[in-house]
Amino acid sequence: MEMSIKKFPILGFSFLLLLTLFSRADAAIDPTQRALVHKVDRQLACDCGCSLTVDDCRVSMTCSESERLEKEVTGFVKAGLDEKSILAKMREKYGESILAAPTKEGFNITAWTFPFLALLFGGFVATYYLRKWKSEKAESTEQTGSRPKVAKIEDDYDRRIEDELKDFDA
Secondary structure, three states, X not given: OOOOOOHHHHHHHHHHHHHHHHOOXXXXXXXXXXXXXXXXXXXXXXXXXXXXXXXXXXXXOOOHXXXXXXXXXXXXXXXXOXXXXXXXXXXXXXXXXXXXXXXXOHHHHHHHHHHHHHHHHHHHHHHHHHHHHHHHXXXXXXXXXXXXXXXXXXXXXHHHHHHHHHHHHO
């Protein structure tokens, strides 16, 4: 099989085109590094305003912000940084808003504890008012005697029935 010299540039250009189309920027990292990139991406919020993590936004929406942030994280992983160091660098560069969840230190601890404290407080308030309402209802029943009211109404009906029967017999 003999190839002409004219076909080499076409084949070379086609090979380079296919190589650029199907290659990824992070293809050079090993699977453990790829897992670290995904782990860090799941802890970072995307800047595009979608309220998703970088990993979720990249998979579902493929916005330019998530791709940029993932490339930045991939660069940190290639440089040999660990998870905490990468998160610290991203936090330094972009501020607290880059984190998908608030840190568990300082004032941010209130974001973790306040919902539970509010639920506990609400339970105590509800219990207090239910007991108060129940005791007030029991006291009013004892004082007014709700059973005699029912008996009085029944007596009125019995008397009316007796009157009607007397009129009917007569």
